[in-house]
Amino acid sequence: MVDWYEKKGFKFRTSKVAFCQICVNEDLKKAIQSEYTCRDLTQDLWPMVMKYDRQVYPTLDRERILRAWFCVDGCRAVVALRGNQVVGYGSIHEKPHQEYGLKNVFADNESVVEAIVRELFKDIPEDRLVHFEKDEGKPMPKYLEQSVSRYDYSCIRMYNKYPVETIGDKMWLTSAAIL
Helix, strand or coil, X not given: CHHHHHHCCCCEEEEEEEEEEEECCHHHHCCCCCCCEEEEXXXXXXXXXXXXXXXXXXXXXXXXXXXXXXXXXXXXXXXXXXXXXXXXXXXXXXXXXXXXXXXXXXXXXXXXXXXXXXXXXXXXCCCCEEEEXXXXXXXXCHHHHCCEEEEEEEEEEEECCCCXXXXXXXXXXXXXXXC
């Protein structure tokens, strides 16, 4: 498949992602003590979120892209804070057939990922399927490890206009398409 995309002009590559699926259960929704506070993404948090996003995409201003994803009906985006400092963010959106998709869960560490995902799952009914793409450079977060019901396949993120520089330290759950 990579060869086909290369013939179509997609010559720039970044990370590889694995497509995964999880069924929401009581354990995944359970509140835990955390040193992080998760808040819904509001207008006052956007500048801090964009500053954080630049730690992952240093040469790409993704504000228009993220606003297009996060500011629509059926999507919930949250920001994880330690004090007044952003330590991560992520989103979940409704898909057809009562399924959901996690996108762009970027975090300083695995504990932040857990805080964000627990917050995003808290209003999702149990037994609903959630799809996500995990950066293959990262281990599956332990919080999700036992609940992943399917690992479909992996792919390489490719671009055709210019190379997209990414710094993967904070990239945990991502998206297959960013532009």
